Amino acid sequence: MASFTESRFAPVLLLLGSNVFMTFAWYGHLKFKSAPLWVVVLASWGIAFFEYCLMVPANRWGNGTYSATQLKIMQEVITLLVFSGFAVFYLGEKLKWNHYVAFVCVIAAVFFVRLEAPNPAPDSAPNPNSQLPTPNSR
Secondary structure (H helix, E strand, O other): OOOHHHOOOHHHHHHHHHHHHHHHHHHHHHHOOOOOHHHHHHHHHHHHHHHHHHHHHHHHHHOOOOOHHHHHHHHHHHHHHHHHHHHHHOOOOOOOHHHHHHHHHHHHHHHHHOOOOOOOOHHHOOOOOOOOOOOOOO
16 A cells, blocks of 8 residues: 555645645635734744645655646645635635636646646657658658
8 A cells, every 4th residue: 555645645635734724824814804914924924834834745745646737736726625615604705606617717727737648658768779860861
């Protein structure tokens, strides 16, 4: 059995946790508008530290399974899911039709980024001794 760090689910779980911290760091202070700005900046920075404690390992370990682009798109989808829940349940906002359409567009991005061709195996490298056409040969 593969270790947690080699699991394809580890980056997803770490990104999910990271995004919960990130969302609270960036938007949680909106319920405390009377607090001085310097206080919410310091509080947000403190919360963001825990985001980084999860995000950095998610990307480092995840890059063994996913490309950096795939990790970024995955992170954006997770961010939208977490933020949507946060906006509805914590901030009391309502999602509208255009929010759902935008979310479908991001899901489409996930589909398209997964279409990238796999990297060729080291054994399938071109043979340097093969005859390649030159510009002067016809």
